[in-house]
Amino acid sequence: MKELLTAAQMRAIERAAIESGEVTGLELMERAGRGVVEAVFAQWPELISAPQKAMVLCGPGNNGGDGFVVARLLKARGWEVKVFLYGDPARLPPDARVNCERWCAMAGLAPPDRAREGDFAADLYVDALFGIGLTRPLEGAALECIRTWNTGRAARTVAIDLPSGLCSDSGRRLGDAAVRAALTVSFHAPKLGHHLASGPEHCGRFVVVDIGLRPVSANGGLTLVTAPGAGCLTKSANAHKYSNGHALILTGGAGRTGAARLAARGALRIGAGLVTLAVPGSAQQEVARQITALMLQRLEDGAELAALLADRRINALCLGPGLGVTRARELVEVVCGGAEPRPTVLDADALTAFGDTPEELFAMLHERCVLTPHAGEFARLFPDIVDKLNAPAVKGPAYSKVDATRVAARQAGCVVLFKGPDMVIAAPDGRCGVNSAQYDRAAPWLATAGSGDVLAGFITGLLARGFDPMRAAETAAWLHVECARSFGPGLIAEDLPEELPKVLRGL
Numbered sequence: 001m002k003e004l005l006t007a008a009q010m011r012a013i014e015r016a017a018i019e020s021g022e023v024t025g026l027e028l029m030e031r032a033g034r035g036v037v038e039a040v041f042a043q044w045p046e047l048i049s050a051p052q053k054a055m056v057l058c059g060p061g062n063n064g065g066d067g068f069v070v071a072r073l074l075k076a077r078g079w080e081v082k083v084f085l086y087g088d089p090a091r092l093p094p095d096a097r098v099n100c101e102r103w104c105a106m107a108g109l110a111p112p113d114r115a116r117e118g119d120f121a122a123d124l125y126v127d128a129l130f131g132i133g134l135t136r137p138l139e140g141a142a143l144e145c146i147r148t149w150n151t152g153r154a155a156r157t158v159a160i161d162l163p164s165g166l167c168s169d170s171g172r173r174l175g176d177a178a179v180r181a182a183l184t185v186s187f188h189a190p191k192l193g194h195h196l197a198s199g200p201e202h203c204g205r206f207v208v209v210d211i212g213l214r215p216v217s218a219n220g221g222l223t224l225v226t227a228p229g230a231g232c233l234t235k236s237a238n239a240h241k242y243s244n245g246h247a248l249i250l251t252g253g254a255g256r257t258g259a260a261r262l263a264a265r266g267a268l269r270i271g272a273g274l275v276t277l278a279v280p281g282s283a284q285q286e287v288a289r290q291i292t293a294l295m296l297q298r299l300e301d302g303a304e305l306a307a308l309l310a311d312r313r314i315n316a317l318c319l320g321p322g323l324g325v326t327r328a329r330e331l332v333e334v335v336c337g338g339a340e341p342r343p344t345v346l347d348a349d350a351l352t353a354f355g356d357t358p359e360e361l362f363a364m365l366h367e368r369c370v371l372t373p374h375a376g377e378f379a380r381l382f383p384d385i386v387d388k389l390n391a392p393a394v395k396g397p398a399y400s401k402v403d404a405t406r407v408a409a410r411q412a413g414c415v416v417l418f419k420g421p422d423m424v425i426a427a428p429d430g431r432c433g434v435n436s437a438q439y440d441r442a443a444p445w446l447a448t449a450g451s452g453d454v455l456a457g458f459i460t461g462l463l464a465r466g467f468d469p470m471r472a473a474e475t476a477a478w479l480h481v482e483c484a485r486s487f488g489p490g491l492i493a494e495d496l497p498e499e500l501p502k503v504l505r506g507l
């Protein structure tokens with residue numbers, strides 16, 4: 001598990017290290033600047049051989065301080081470096097001021113309106129305007145300069161810590177402009193904003209450098225979802241099929257069974273011992289023609305479902321994919337309303353069915369449910385939360401997808417998995433993970449019809465295998481992205497379950 005930090009947590013870690021006497025703020029700033037220069041040369045090796053020209057835009061805080069270090073290190077290598085300061089040198093914080101003075105002893109400073117005149121076409125542009133300290137939109141000369149960089153010549157733009165204009169805790173632009181970097185170099189650990197919302201689009205390539213701070217676990221359980229332990233998905237040698245669980249997936253009527261079949265295939269591939277599709281009579285032939293290892297059970301209505309659930313070996317359910325909203329509404333009430341409710345994934349139509357009456361759904365849900373809304377479904381169930389998320393971000397820290405999903409999980413009383421490349425998974429107890437399909441894990445091929453149905457099936461299969469809901473959702477989501485990356489271009493939803501064995505072998 002890799003932690004994702006808020007700006008406040010990062011500051012606390014830095015403060016603790018400085019107060020303990022382990023390191024000075026000045027030394028941390030030097031390491032940060034050195035880390036940026038090394039990352040720049042790793043990204044653009046063509047800059048190493050001969051001195052080049054750099055333009056460094058420093059801001060009024062410690063992000064600016066890092067910029068002065070970078071400027072000095074490049075100049076020491078013979079580069080021609082121009083530094084522009086947005087702010088009053090006399091009001092810089094102490095470490096940044098020391099580095100500003102060191103720079104001024106070597107060369108001059110210019111005001112930022114000069115940084116956009118275009119009289120100095122640089123080989124490298126360094127954004128050291130704002131990092132984790134940005135609290136309001138860019139304005140004045142800073143804004144003008146960033147706009148020029150974005151529209152103009154600045155192909156090699158490196159952002160120090162965070163592209164200026166981006167909120168560190170939410171990944172949202174404060175106001176409407178933020179640096180579009182080709183490379184972003186952050187320190188110690190990724191921040192939320194590097195992975196959420198517009199963050200990845202602005203960061204370009206993203207690198208975290210070690211500046212010698214000790215790992216501390218102080219963030220209330222917010223992690224980047226990473227590979228599950230190799231052992232947790234194996235099957236025990238002496239298990240029989242029922243010890244791996246029995247998942248029940250409910251389908252809609254004729255012509256609408258594809259989505260549930262995709263989910264069922266996913267549940268089976270991820271290792272549920274048995275998977276049954278519960279099908280209305282109208283669709284029985286259609287489904288029977290399509291399946292082999294999957295089992296089929298005719299099921300017309302809620303009364304028949306209640307009777308079927310007398311079989312306690314059915315230990316996980318999936319409702320929603322292709323179910324139809326009328327059937328979904330009836331069946332969800334049976335599944336969630338009964339005594340001893342079972343682990344259940346509610347997706348697609350099972351969520352839409354309660355779009356007008358989310359409170360009725362929440363009243364039935366229990367802590368072993370998992371809701372898997374995409375943005376549209378999330379907005380129908382949690383309109384107030386989405387209003388906050390959609391309100392213009394003008395003040396940092398801005399309301400984030402993590403805030404939204406955490407509140408949704410508390411309201412619903414169960415795990416909520418909010419889809420997207422910046423997927424957030426939250427439990428009502430505050431645990432929260434971000435399954436980021438970005439940077440090295442980008443999986444754009446997942447934007448294909450039916451991929452969400454497979455994800456619902458993966459989660460259901462893991463619930464059947466006895467995973468707790470939060471772990472089932474995180475593990476399934478991680479594997480889902482890995483299947484897409486492993487298959488690559490041309491992926492369609494059917495390929496995801498078929499790619500899973502290869503991904504599992506690689507764990």
Ligand SMILES: NC(=O)C1=CN([C@@H]2O[C@H](COP(=O)(O)OP(=O)(O)OC[C@H]3O[C@@H](n4cnc5c(N)ncnc54)[C@H](O)[C@@H]3O)[C@@H](O)[C@H]2O)[C@@H](O)CC1
Pocket residue numbers: 010011013014028029032059060061062063064065066093129130131132133134135136137138139160161162187211
């Ligand atoms: N926290 C740490 O552990 C480390 C921090 N370092 C650097 O320090 C940075 C954080 O420094 P700071 O806390 O000084 O924050 P910043 O340098 O990001 O900027 C904060 C300053 O800008 C002002 N400000 C915010 N929004 C503004 C706007 N729109 N227009 C004008 N002024 C605005 C704030 O009032 C504050 O004075 C990090 O991003 C990183 O680059 C590094 O030196 C390494 C270690």
Ligand SMILES: Nc1ncnc2c1ncn2[C@@H]1O[C@H](COP(=O)(O)OP(=O)(O)O)[C@@H](O)[C@H]1O
Pocket residue numbers: 348374419420421423437442443444445446447448449450451452453454455480
């Ligand atoms: N560009 C993308 N990058 C990574 N993952 C994506 C992207 N677009 C969609 N996804 C993922 O694909 C799945 C789509 O689910 P959903 O919207 O429910 O589609 P469907 O209903 O067609 O199955 C989700 O897991 C979502 O997170």
Ligand SMILES: [K+]
Pocket residue numbers: 063127128129130131159160161162163164
């Ligand atoms: K920056």
